Amino acid sequence: xxxxxxxxxxxxxxxxxxxxxxxxxxxxxxxxxxxxxxxxxxxxxxxxxxxxxxxxxxxxxxxxxxxxxxxxxxxxxxxxxxxxxxxxxxxxxxxxxxxxxxxxxxxxxxxxxxxxxxxxxxxxxxxxxxxxxxxxxxxxxxxxxxxxxxxxxxxxxxxxxxxxxxxxxxxxxxxxxxxxxxxxxxxxxxxxxxxxxxxxxxxxxxxxxxxxxxxxxxxxxxxxxxxxxxxxxxxxxxxxxxxxxxxxxxxxxxxxxxxxxxxxxxxxxxxxxxxxxxxxxxxxxxxxxxxxxxxxxxxxxxxxxxxxxxxxxxxxxxxxxxxxxxxxxxxxxxxxxxxxxxxxxxxxxxxxxxxxxxxxxxxxxxxxxxxxxxxxxxxxx
Amino acid sequence: xxxxxxxxxxxxxxxxxxxxxxxxxxxxxxxxxxxxxxxxxxxxxxxxxxxxxxxxxxxxxxxxxxxxxxxxxxxxxxxxxxxxxxxxxxxxxxxxxxxxxxxxxxxxxxxxxxxxxxxxxxxxxxxxxxxxxxxxx
Numbered sequence: 270x271x272x273x274x275x276x277x278x279x280x281x282x283x284x285x286x287x288x289x290x291x292x293x294x295x296x297x298x299x300x301x302x303x304x305x306x307x308x309x310x311x312x313x314x315x316x317x318x319x320x321x322x323x324x325x326x327x328x329x330x331x332x333x334x335x336x337x338x339x340x341x342x343x344x345x346x347x348x349x350x351x352x353x354x355x356x357x358x359x360x361x362x363x364x365x366x367x368x369x370x371x372x373x374x375x376x377x378x379x380x381x382x383x384x385x386x387x388x389x390x391x392x393x394x395x396x397x398x399x400x401x402x403x404x405x406x407x408x409x410x411x412x413x414x415x416x417x418x419x420x421x422x423x424x425x426x427x428x429x430x431x432x433x434x435x436x437x438x439x440x441x442x443x444x445x446x447x448x449x450x451x452x453x454x455x456x457x458x459x460x461x462x463x464x465x466x467x468x469x470x471x472x473x474x475x476x477x478x479x480x481x482x483x484x485x486x487x488x489x490x491x492x493x494x495x496x497x498x499x500x501x502x503x504x505x506x507x508x509x510x511x512x513x514x515x516x517x518x519x520x521x522x523x524x525x526x527x528x529x530x531x532x533x534x535x536x537x538x539x540x541x542x543x544x545x546x547x548x549x550x551x552x553x554x555x556x557x558x559x560x561x562x563x564x565x566x567x568x569x570x571x572x573x574x575x576x577x578x579x580x581x582x583x584x585x586x587x588x589x590x591x592x593x594x595x596x597x598x599x600x601x602x603x604x605x606x607x608x609x610x611x612x613x614x615x616x617x618x619x620x621x622x623x624x625x626x627x628x629x630x631x632x633x634x635x636x637x638x639x640x641x642x643x644x645x646x647x648x649x650x
Numbered sequence: 651x652x653x654x655x656x657x658x659x660x661x662x663x664x665x666x667x668x669x670x671x672x673x674x675x676x677x678x679x680x681x682x683x684x685x686x687x688x689x690x691x692x693x694x695x696x697x698x699x700x701x702x703x704x705x706x707x708x709x710x711x712x713x714x715x716x717x718x719x720x721x722x723x724x725x726x727x728x729x730x731x732x733x734x735x736x737x738x739x740x741x742x743x744x745x746x747x748x749x750x751x752x753x754x755x756x757x758x759x760x761x762x763x764x765x766x767x768x769x770x771x772x773x774x775x776x777x778x779x780x781x782x783x784x785x786x787x
Contacts, residue, residue, distance in 0.1 A: 402737065413737060417718070466757075
């Protein structure tokens, strides 16, 4: 592959931005383009989530962009964070566009909140077997899946505190993070209210955040950029047989069947292996994702995910430094986009919690639905 | 319906799923059984992902099963879930799993593998739903 991430940008992350979603998206996109050493006049492609209030048509209007030769939106929120970049990579690799900006911004805390659950009316067909039974929040849906993991591993919610404490430790040293200078403890975790008893407490669930992130994808051999390119070694998405969003109680209880569909493509495309990965950022809307993902990917033996976290395996000096920005649990919830930016910063050597000598990094979308991932490198293929 | 008249999202009746809800309307829990590989499947589909067969029979479940997973929603309170709501995934005797609610249960009594049986009620919905209650082992 020749495509690279050549620019990243973000707004402040907050609980109340005090500004419009338009201002957030413009700030993030402008910052990312400037980071690449480019101008808005260079942009000829836009990709975002279907959930974003500014689709490519409206953003091109707001920003007064020139002609676009590529645009798309991806479904299903955070699972597709990496798929937006995947769309941009496909466009650049095929010469369909030269400079594609991927973005996600919104007042996702001060505006509409996750607790504003759907009522009445026709149901999203993908949730038709759960919404009528009151599983209206993502936490409701995932908790039943997560409980099977806890049950089959013979652990409890208390064991999940290790995940939260680790990521709060990263966030405590990250000035961008909601929990900057606020580490946590197992005791604090266990004193927190339940969201869904006996699986998820409040700190087991991701933040809600106002903010925006943007990423610029281009071929550095074609487009003159001033930043250090982070090369895309592999970009893949996958949907398992019988895949579900957050509600796959029908597969084996502890399995994340969409993950291997993506993973094997990463290794095939790149020629790299799991042991080549120096830093990982996985979409973590709920804390059980971390050990479940570590096991499903093969970063540890089945059943050893929580042991790996507890033993420091996901710390900076561990074998799998993971969610080094604090993740969606402790830095911010920008639908997984901030996790991709963290991997880019790690590979540029610019992260707040820098993994020494990181060469290859993995960004992975939500492992509990059709998902996508990026294998990035500071080295060209 | 829940306090304030707020209803949960309503079941969807489409080409693959209408039979299920028509069964529930009649107080019967119907499951698809593939005519190709003779396996029960849920959620319903128009084609078997295992064998590719498009035919199926609608077979009434015994309504008996066990708790496969459960959860009690605590925070934030949402209007469609009145106090006492318990989410459950039931593993039916036929081998398929079904999302539902446990009714009439003390949360302290609920545990994985506890036996349950189906019952039918509206709960916080416009529609009759297949619900489950704990039964003696």
